[in-house]
Amino acid sequence: MTSTGLWNIAAERPDHVAVVDPDGREVSYRELATAADRYGRGFQALGLRPGDAVVVMLPNGVDLTSVYFGAFQTGLYVVMVNWHLVGAEVAYLISDSGAKAFVAHERFASVAADAAERSGVEARFAVGDVPGFAPLTSLGEGSSGRPDPRTAGSPMLYTSGTTGRPKGVRRPLTGADPDEVPPQATWFFGIFGLEPFDDHVHLCGSPMYHTAVLNFVANSVQLGHTAVLMDRWRPEEMLVLIERHRVTHSHMVPTQFHRLLELPAAVRARYDVSSLRVMIHGAAPCPPEVKRRMLDWWGPVVTEYYAATEGGGTAISATEWLAKPGSVGLPWPGSVVKVLDESGAELPAGEPGLVYMRMGASNFSYHKDPAKTSASRVGDLFTLGDIGYLDEDGYLFLRDRKSDLIISGGVNVYPAEIENELACHPKVADVAVFGVPNPDWGEEIKAVVQPAAGVTPDSSLTDELLAFAADRLAKFKIPRSVDYVEELPRDPNGKLYKRKLRDPYWAGRERAI
Numbered sequence: 139m140t141s142t143g144l145w146n147i148a149a150e151r152p153d154h155v156a157v158v159d160p161d162g163r164e165v166s167y168r169e170l171a172t173a174a175d176r177y178g179r180g181f182q183a184l185g186l187r188p189g190d191a192v193v194v195m196l197p198n199g200v201d202l203t204s205v206y207f208g209a210f211q212t213g214l215y216v217v218m219v220n221w222h223l224v225g226a227e228v229a230y231l232i233s234d235s236g237a238k239a240f241v242a243h244e245r246f247a248s249v250a251a252d253a254a255e256r257s258g259v260e261a262r263f264a265v266g267d268v269p270g271f272a273p274l275t276s277l278g279e280g281s282s283g284r285p286d287p288r289t290a291g292s293p294m295l296y297t298s299g300t301t302g303r304p305k306g307v308r309r310p311l312t313g314a315d316p317d318e319v320p321p322q323a324t325w326f327f328g329i330f331g332l333e334p335f336d337d338h339v340h341l342c343g344s345p346m347y348h349t350a351v352l353n354f355v356a357n358s359v360q361l362g363h364t365a366v367l368m369d370r371w372r373p374e375e376m377l378v379l380i381e382r383h384r385v386t387h388s389h390m391v392p393t394q395f396h397r398l399l400e401l402p403a404a405v406r407a408r409y410d411v412s413s414l415r416v417m418i419h420g421a422a423p424c425p426p427e428v429k430r431r432m433l434d435w436w437g438p439v440v441t442e443y444y445a446a447t448e449g450g451g452t453a454i455s456a457t458e459w460l461a462k463p464g465s466v467g468l469p470w471p472g473s474v475v476k477v478l479d480e481s482g483a484e485l486p487a488g489e490p491g492l493v494y495m496r497m498g499a500s501n502f503s504y505h506k507d508p509a510k511t512s513a514s515r516v517g518d519l520f521t522l523g524d525i526g527y528l529d530e531d532g533y534l535f536l537r538d539r540k541s542d543l544i545i546s547g548g549v550n551v552y553p554a555e556i557e558n559e560l561a562c563h564p565k566v567a568d569v570a571v572f573g574v575p576n577p578d579w580g581e582e583i584k585a586v587v588q589p590a591a592g593v594t595p596d597s598s599l600t601d602e603l604l605a606f607a608a609d610r611l612a613k614f615k616i617p618r619s620v621d622y623v624e625e626l627p628r629d630p631n632g633k634l635y636k637r638k639l640r641d642p643y644w645a646g647r648e649r650a651i
Contacts, residue, residue: 142319142334142361144207145171156359158383159200160369170204170359177208178285180278184239184261188213188289189311191235193259195219195228195242195250198346198367201265201274205241206346206356208278211316212285215294215308218347221245222629225252232257235294235306241277244268290314295349323357329453329470330416330441332387338363339413341379341388343371350420350445354389363387373398377409384413391632392424395432396561396568406435414439425558426463433460442466444534446522450475450495452534465533473497474519477528482516490527490537494519525552542636544573546581551615553583559610560585563603565593568626570636571617574643585617586639588626595622 140150144167147154152168159165181192192209194216196202209216217235219228221243228249232240240259242250244266251269254262264271290312296304314320324334332338340358342365344351358365366383368375371394379385398406414436420443432440438456444466445451452475454467469475474496477485485491496519515521525543526536537552544551553571560569568588573581587603589595600620607616627635 140335140362142324143317144174144359145211145317147362148172151362154362155364157200157203158364158366160198160367163200165200170200170207173200173204174207174211175284176278176281177205177274178212178278178288179281179283180276181209181212181214181239182285183278183281186212186214186238188287188291189215191215191217191237191294192239192241193217193219193228193232193235193237195221195240195246195253196265197221197243197245198342198369200367201243202346203355203359203365203367205274206352207359208285210291210356211288212291213287213289213311214291216291217294217296217306218352220345220347220629221249223249225249225256228253229256230303231296231306232259234303239263241265241274242268242271288316290316290320293349293352295352319360323360325471326353327357327361329443330387330418332361332363332416335362337384338386338415339383340365341368341376341383341385342366343368343376343388343394344391350389354418373401374405377401377406377411380411380413381409386413386415388417390417390419392419392428393568393628393632395419395424395428399428399431399435400567411436416441418443420444425561427558427562429459444536446495446520450497450520454533458533462529462531462533465529465535467534468532469495469534470497475528475534476519477526478516478519478521485527487528487530490525492521493524493526493534493536494521496520542572544571544581544583546573546576546579546583546614549614551583556583556585556607556611556615556617559607560587560603563606565590565599566603567591568628570626570634570639572636572640572643574640576618582618583616584643585620586626587620587622588624589622 140147148167148171153166155164156167156170157165192214194205206216217231217237219231232253237259239261240254241263244264247268254270262271263274263277265274292309292311294306294308296306340354340363342351342355346352346355355365366379366385417436417439418441429440433456440456442459443451443453450473452467452469454465476494477491478494479485479491494516523539523541524536525538526534528534538554542553544553556571557569560566566587567590570586572584574584576582603620604616627638
């Protein structure tokens with residue numbers, strides 16, 4: 139049996155395809171390992187040692203994958219940059235992480251150059267032309283052999299920073315051999331029935347600066363699965379790639395499901411998706427109607443999970459979900475999930491409270507923020523601020539984010555429930571619901587809708603949507619008003635920046651939550 143691990147596979151099956159670049163170029167395990175070795179030697183030649191950090195601002199592709207594995211095998215923390223950020227924000231990540239090297243792409247040249255100057259980082263490398271940056275091809279050039287020493291590094295991922303600055307999640311380095319695949323990687327893929335090799339092909343359609351997306355690509359490569367990378371996700375192109383490469387699994391978000399379902403039926407029927415074995419989704423709530431339609435189309439391959447950069451989570455198969463619609467599943471093996479009240483006491487089945495988790499004996503801290511680390515914990519459990527409940531069988535159901543909870547006239551209203559219903563209306567492309575000030579009730583319910591293509595946002599549409607909601611929701615849950623925008627502010631992974639929509643309504647006021 140072939141060994142797992144990038145470098146082991148490169149030695150035993152050197153010509154096996156590791157990565158398919160967005161331009162269609164197939165890169166073998168030998169080629170990927172050779173590039174990772176060169177970059178690893180290059181980082182060491184710069185004086186970087188285990189525990190140091192490198193910031194990476196690259197689009198999906200072979201360059202990003204090679205740099206990641208080069209840094210990983212030399213014990214570095216790899217900070218992946220959301221390339222939608224501006225220079226000051228990227229400079230903060232460089233400075234906060236203490237990065238000693240910065241790798242960027244010419245597509246983001248102006249932001250990268252600004253961030254480098256603001257942060258003062260000296261070692262700068264670029265794919266393409268970025269003023270003040272050396273070519274990435276020069277990193278490790280002229281040297282040979284494996285980096286020395288070699289020890290496993292780690293991603294250092296930053297939380298989304300919905301309040302204040304983003305915080306880096308920094309885990310202690312393990313000192314493990316980078317040639318050995320961590321047992322938790324095999325275990326995690328095993329949750330979804332993904333075994334090493336087995337002719338698996340992973341399709342990556344979201345930016346690899348996201349925690350789960352990076353992990354799925356890295357784990358796929360480590361377990362001998364070919365990783366097909368998309369630069370920018372487009373629904374029909376995804377179907378093309380599924381058919382062309384006989385894709386078996388992917389990591390998706392509900393927004394992508396919605397856009398796939400918007401394709402004409404004839405287009406959806408044109409492509410062979412019979413190779414799919416498990417299509418895993420998370421990161422954002424999925425309206426039940428959208429999920430049912432995906433199951434009708436793709437069959438029982440759509441699996442959902444709920445997890446955090448910080449560790450721990452739940453999962454639910456398609457079959458389980460049909461029996462427990464709306465649930466995000468049972469805790470992973472080794473994961474603890476509890477629902478606690480504000481005092482930290484455990485709540486009984488069916489009663490909503492804050493969801494707390496722990497993954498085995500795993501530990502973490504928010505980099506340079508002990509106060510946030512402490513505030514998120516009760517004992518050895520941590521919370522992301524999500525509200526949910528466990529049913530009598532131990533399945534977790536999420537209600538909403540604590541920060542999004544609407545308290546109107548003393549009654550708790552969960553926006554996600556309202557969003558899930560309005561999203562079913564054929565004239566709604568996307569929707570956000572939140573509380574806005576009301577002098578009598580404290581808050582009233584506001585819906586902000588992105589109309590479907592060709593739909594006019596006017597008072598008649600508002601009347602239609604509110605009547606639609608009235609058939610599905612209790613009166614106290616129906617929005618008092620509806621506003622319209624051309625497009626809701628979501629990141630490429632589907633996460634809604636609700637605060638950007640809500641804050642203008644609260645200008646000069648302070649929410650109780």
